[in-house]
Amino acid sequence: MSIRHGLLALLEPGARYGSRLRTEFQERTGGTWPLNIGQVYTTLGRLERDGLVVQEGVDEAGRVLYALTEAGRTELRAWFTRPVQRSSPPRDELAIKLVMAVGAPGVDIREVVGAQRRHVAEALHGYVRQRAEALARAHEHPQEMARLLVLEQLVFHAEAESRWLDVCEVRLLRLSRDGGAAGAPE
Known part of the structure; x- marks a missing residue:
């Protein structure tokens, strides 16, 4: 920012x-x-x-x-x-957490993914509600348009994170079926 x-x-x-x-x-x-x-x-x-x-x-x-x-x-x-450069993306705590959890002793990465999925679902619900409120007020209050744009970005980021968690879960299931360590406690 x-x-x-x-x-x-x-x-x-x-x-x-x-x-x-x-x-x-x-x-x-x-x-x-x-x-x-x-x-x-x-x-x-x-x-x-x-x-x-x-x-x-x-x-x-x-x-x-x-x-x-x-x-x-x-x-x-x-x-x-100037366009915003995406060549060096910021460190993402969730990505780091999942990377470190893979194969970590005593960590069930599926639980980590599940906890994050629940959090993202709650956040997404809140953003969608706030977006609807901002959209309803945007015609009366021009400053709501700026808030609406921020909320749209938050909705899209939450949706993308949810999709990424789906991919992570599929890969982890495939890894555990193929005999690799999925980060589940033994």
Whole structure:
């Protein structure tokens, strides 16, 4: 997740202070990716160091306002036009867990898969419900469209994880039938 570029995008309409940026980021993403206020200010400091934002005075409450520089606008436009690279996928805890569970003594990998499958089913149910709510409100509240897009991604990721767990289960069953260790306790 690019907090750096997300903050630049939120500064595009005008100067903001850190806690407002945090609130707007969380609203825009439907609360899916909460930000720590320290993370916001650390990122703002780096953006300032890199010449992408500047401090632009303080508001009536004494909060420091940050604004985009021309270099920040250029970086933001470039970010919007660049595809997100998938060449080095992030580490996935579930994949690591399953890889480590294969053949691990005392671990029944089928139980690991089953527990994850139940969790994904619950999460998917929740995302689908939230998506329906956001869809119903999207026409009245334009900010719901951003939340709807995030929820769509969560639904698709959960569906993909569920399909991947199906494949894992089939492979493990085949492995155990062929006489290999499937990670079941002996």
